[in-house]
Amino acid sequence: MKTHSNYYVFNDIEESLDELEMLAKTLNFDVVDRVTQTLEKFDPSFYIGKGKLEKVRQMIDDLKVENVIFDDELSPSQLRNIENKLNCKVLDRTQLILNIFAKNARSAEAKLQVELAQLEYLLPRLYGKGRQLSRLGGGIGTRGPGETKLEADKRKIKKKIRILRKKLETLSKQRELRRSRRLKNKIPTVAIVGYTNVGKSTLLKRLSKYENIVVEDKLFSTLSSLTKRVRLINEREILFTDTVGFIKKLPHTIIEAFKSTLEEIKYSNLILIVIDSSDRYYEHKLFVVEKVLEEIGSMHQQRILVFNKIEICPNEWLENLRNKHPDSIFISAKRGIGIKKLLEMVEKEIFEENIHDEVI
Ligand SMILES: Nc1nc2c(ncn2[C@@H]2O[C@H](COP(=O)(O)OP(=O)(O)OP(=O)(O)O)[C@@H](O)[C@H]2O)c(=O)[nH]1
Numbered sequence: 001m002k003t004h005s006n007y008y009v010f011n012d013i014e015e016s017l018d019e020l021e022m023l024a025k026t027l028n029f030d031v032v033d034r035v036t037q038t039l040e041k042f043d044p045s046f047y048i049g050k051g052k053l054e055k056v057r058q059m060i061d062d063l064k065v066e067n068v069i070f071d072d073e074l075s076p077s078q079l080r081n082i083e084n085k086l087n088c089k090v091l092d093r094t095q096l097i098l099n100i101f102a103k104n105a106r107s108a109e110a111k112l113q114v115e116l117a118q119l120e121y122l123l124p125r126l127y128g129k130g131r132q133l134s135r136l137g138g139g140i141g142t143r144g145p146g147e148t149k150l151e152a153d154k155r156k157i158k159k160k161i162r163i164l165r166k167k168l169e170t171l172s173k174q175r176e177l178r179r180s181r182r183l184k185n186k187i188p189t190v191a192i193v194g195y196t197n198v199g200k201s202t203l204l205k206r207l208s209k210y211e212n213i214v215v216e217d218k219l220f221s222t223l224s225s226l227t228k229r230v231r232l233i234n235e236r237e238i239l240f241t242d243t244v245g246f247i248k249k250l251p252h253t254i255i256e257a258f259k260s261t262l263e264e265i266k267y268s269n270l271i272l273i274v275i276d277s278s279d280r281y282y283e284h285k286l287f288v289v290e291k292v293l294e295e296i297g298s299m300h301q302q303r304i305l306v307f308n309k310i311e312i313c314p315n316e317w318l319e320n321l322r323n324k325h326p327d328s329i330f331i332s333a334k335r336g337i338g339i340k341k342l343l344e345m346v347e348k349e350i351f352e353e354n355i356h357d358e359v360i
């Protein structure tokens with residue numbers, strides 16, 4: 001479900017809903033219908049107009065729908081109001097993303113990060129209804145004297161959040177240590193960033209010739225960053241770091257929880273922004289990537305746009321891209337096209353920049 005509002009960055013509503021559908025399918029939902037609405041005046045209590053809501057309620061009955069998914073992050077009160085009106089489970093874009101992250105988290109750190117993000121999302125949305133509480137999967141203990149069940153649950157969650165933050169802090173310190181060791185060794189680092197599923201891990205795999213990197217045609221398959229050393233022909237070494245992919249409206253709780261993972265980007269000498277050249281909406285996605293980079297404080301870092309998947313693009317389209325982005329590089333990570341040129345470009349950017357720094 002989508003309302004048309006002016007802070008909306010994608011021009012095409014269908015594009016955003018296609019993406020939402022992909023997110024939903026990743027979680028094995030069967031999508032039966034879409035509803036959109038152009039609102040003159042935004043209704044903050046229900047997100048969509050009351051008449052539309054009634055229509056959706058009717059559709060739920062007619063189509064025997066079990067879940068309604070909104071293409072935005074709903075506020076706690078919106079979620080509650082809509083759920084009461086529709087009498088069915090209501091999800092939002094943020095919940096879908098959080099659930100996919102939870103499903104794909106493999107490393108201990110990623111698991112802690114996702115749990116933290118989920119609890120941060122849940123905390124303001126607890127209001128003592130059985131269904132809401134069951135989202136926690138049980139485990140809420142007894143209440144203290146004079147406490148309502150809701151208060152006791154909130155207290156438990158806050159405590160859990162504190163514990164998770166502490167654990168993550170310890171892991172983040174270990175990460176810092178590794179980073180400072182790298183810095184001492186003076187090995188430059190290049191961060192591979194981009195929208196989800198554009199081929200970042202495939203590129204790291206290609207560059208490092210390391211076979212154990214997971215590459216999948218699936219959203220958010222990489223959640224932990226992975227750094228690999230690449231030796232250039234002249235024996236110089238560069239570290240490449242692959243990290244979590246971005247998406248439109250990446251939940252803020254995710255950015256917060258994955259802060260230390262995303263910091264790998266901030267402390268790199270160069271950023272490679274990988275783009276899926278075959279995506280006709282690549283510019284919207286690039287805009288989203290720029291926004292996230294801005295949010296994590298990486299907007300002024302040196303960067304190269306890397307147009308990937310060129311082997312599946314028509315020549316005319318590629319020509320158009322090359323004209324539009326003359327300073328970029330065009331590759332196929334899967335087929336190994338343009339990799340040598342990319343490495344030359346990276347080397348030039350990094351080592352020439354260093355010489356420049358030394359002169360200053
Ligand atoms: N045709 C083509 N497909 C590619 C290329 N590079 C990657 N892919 C495919 O794109 C899909 C996603 O690749 P990944 O490397 O997992 O992408 P990612 O950016 O790491 O994705 P997340 O970690 O999920 O954000 C896989 O099916 C890859 O095989 C390429 O150069 N050409």
Ligand SMILES: [Mg+2]
Pocket residue numbers: 200201202214221222
């Ligand atoms: Mg990946």
